Amino acid sequence: MSAPRMAVSAGGLGLKNPVLAASGTFGYGQEYAPYLDPGAIGGLVTKGLSLRPRPGNPPPRIVETAGGMLNAIGLANLGLDEFLETKLPWLARQQTAVVVNLYGESQEEFAELAARLSQAPGVAALELNVSCPNVKAGGMAFGCDPGAVGRVTRAAVAAAGQVPVWVKLTPNVADPTPMALAAAEAGAAAVCLINTLLGLAIDAQRRRPVLANVVGGLSGPAIKPVGLRMVWQAARALRQSHPQVDVVGIGGIMSGVDAAEYLIAGARAVQVGTANFARPGAAGRVAAELEAFCREQGLADVSELVGALKC
Amino acid sequence: MSACLNAKVLANELVGPDVYLLRLAAGPIAAAARPGQFVMLRVAPGDEPLLARPFSVHGVEGEDVLILFQVRGRGTALLSQAAPGAKLVMWGPLGRGFELEAKRPALVAGGMGIAPLGFVARKLEDKGILFHLSSGGATQEAIEGLEKKLGTSLRGRLECRATDIHRLFHAAQEAAELSTSTAPVSGICTSTTMDGSYGEKGPVTLLLKNLLSLPPELRPDAVLACGPLPMLKAVAAMCAEKNVPCQVSLEAPMACGVGACLGCVLPAAGGGYVRVCQEGPVMDAAALDWGRIGA
Incomplete structure (x- = not known):
């Protein structure tokens, strides 16, 4: 039989396959160049970018936990100007969709970042980070309030012109649906979920938190059931009211079958995150395994999986 | 690559x-x-x-x-x-390794800090540079075997001296004298233990202090150290005081190893952070802000 069609349309982009590398786990792409040709995956999402450089949180910043890890990096990044000058030119030459994750402390900062990035050659889409649990201003504070999500998204969409805007949502809410609907209503091309789950690791002997930031975001295979549940909730709601808005599934994807599960829950594309740390090139392996899964299942098109959950 | x-x-x-x-x-x-x-x-x-x-x-x-x-x-x-x-x-x-351009390098190993320094020792031997290794640990059991193991991996001899290192560093004639016996000497090793069961009693920095007190022409012209952060902090301070270049091999919790996760940072001199995996793991000690590194 012929190879399954892996190309998808998701979040306003045509992707060669539905597997992207998630923000914060793939650096600016070049870090993984010895291990993975970015052209093997549908896209990559860059480390969260702010207007000005941010040093990030004091160490320790990460700790391994059962089936996952906690991080409190604090959105360390080199700032917009340096990114445009030193990172984007290499990214723009890769045969893959470059999605820039951005973070502002105010609606105005989100808009300014969106305006400047959308004019830069090579930026396929923007992903608004309204869900970082490790920063005090903006971040999750925006992401838990549907009104704020709507305002930030609307401002970024207006500033971004033709460049699609994705909104990355937090799982640190009882129900992500109001945030997904607010982003959709404000013109987002996709909602991406989930970001990390707020957690705490304790060193019992020292009676101290392991991370200097005390709390951090949990990622890795441990969070996959939460991600699947929230993708399913958001996709179901959007299908009713905003069928043009796609869901991008994130959370604990280690294998092609994990990716298939997210598609079945309703995602049009997926992002591979922590798995990239565990094995460089993991996102490429997930893409290859997803294709193998489609073949085994006798599918002509990977998109046949999308929303195929029977319940 | x-x-x-x-x-x-x-x-x-x-x-x-x-x-x-x-x-x-x-x-x-x-x-x-x-x-x-x-x-x-x-x-x-x-x-x-x-x-x-x-x-x-x-x-x-x-x-x-x-x-x-x-x-x-x-x-x-x-x-x-x-x-x-x-x-x-x-x-x-x-990551970045050690610069091995010194003429009289002193290697300082705290416990398992001997791990990267073993590779350094063999490379120095290849280059024909006599080195001094100060090795410290909790007990004799903890370090003697590691030193012996390192010694057997060299082609030449690792001349181990439990104590009395004051006169023992890098005078050319002394090296020649040591070499008159069996195999040529590739390095000199002295030890400390916290319980005094082997070598001098105390931290490994005791040995470094002695080395740095030698007259300038015999003093190490580079210190290459690996061990726990408090030890490295002390080594960095001692070297800075004597103006001896010091390279430290660092350790930190790390997820990816390739510069993406930003988990392995330490405070940098001049503010901000450096990634142990990219700017390190071996760094010039002066590039770190030791005041912000707890000891």
């Missing part, structure tokens, strides 16, 4: 209390590795535990990579059980 491969375990030998010497077949990594660089190694087949662990390269022999490690937690406990024939995912070599 770094590579990611399935490395076959060739040997995994107990060489000290909870200390293992692991030999892996990894040609491309062995060919590219320089002293001070590290690898990321998954400690067991499969996806558990989730993250790989960073290990400095203890040496390369032909196509083999040697890793010296101590059982500290779950990951290293699993790794200690890796049997010959097992295949483990490994990527590297990673």
Whole structure:
């Protein structure tokens, strides 16, 4: 039989396959160049970018936990100007969709970042980070309030012109649906979920938190059931009211079958995150395994999986 | 160029209390590795535990990579059980290694800090540079075996002196004198233990203090140190006081090893942070803000 069609349309982009590398786990792409040709995956999402450089949180910043890890990096990044000058030119030459994750402390900062990035050659889409649990201003504070999500998204969409805007949502809410609907209503091309789950690791002997930031975001295979549940909730709601808005599934994807599960829950594309740390090139392996899964299942098109959950 | 491969375990030998010497077949990594660089190694087949662990390269022999490690937690406990024939995912070599341009280098190892310095010692021997190794640990049991093991990996002799190092550094005639016996001397080793069971009693910095007190023409012209952060902090301060260049090999919790996760940072001189995996693991001690590094 012929190879399954892996190309998808998701979040306003045509992707060669539905597997992207998630923000914060793939650096600016070049870090993984010895291990993975970015052209093997549908896209990559860059480390969260702010207007000005941010040093990030004091160490320790990460700790391994059962089936996952906690991080409190604090959105360390080199700032917009340096990114445009030193990172984007290499990214723009890769045969893959470059999605820039951005973070502002105010609606105005989100808009300014969106305006400047959308004019830069090579930026396929923007992903608004309204869900970082490790920063005090903006971040999750925006992401838990549907009104704020709507305002930030609307401002970024207006500033971004033709460049699609994705909104990355937090799982640190009882129900992500109001945030997904607010982003959709404000013109987002996709909602991406989930970001990390707020957690705490304790060193019992020292009676101290392991991370200097005390709390951090949990990622890795441990969070996959939460991600699947929230993708399913958001996709179901959007299908009713905003069928043009796609869901991008994130959370604990280690294998092609994990990716298939997210598609079945309703995602049009997926992002591979922590798995990239565990094995460089993991996102490429997930893409290859997803294709193998489609073949085994006798599918002509990977998109046949999308929303195929029977319940 | 770094590579990611399935490395076959060739040997995994107990060489000290909870200390293992692991030999892996990894040609491309062995060919590219320089002293001070590290690898990321998954400690067991499969996806558990989730993250790989960073290990400095203890040496390369032909196509083999040697890793010296101590059982500290779950990951290293699993790794200690890796049997010959097992295949483990490994990527590297990673990070920046040591500059080996000094004429009178002093290596300072705190406990398992000897791991990267073993590779340094062999490279210095290849270059014909006599080195001094100060090795410190908790007890005789903890360090004597490691020193002996290092000694046997050299072609020449590692002249071990438990005490009395005051006169023993790098006078050319002295090296010649030492070399008159059997094999030529490649390095001189002195030791300290916290319990006094071997060498001088006290921290390894005692030995460095003596070395740095030598007259300038005999004093080390570079210090290469690896060990716990409080020790490195003390070493950095002593070297700074005597204006002796000091390179430290650093350790930090690390998820990716390639500069993406930003988990392994330490405070940088001048503000901000440096990534141990990229700007390190070997750094000029002056590039760190030791005031912000707890001891």
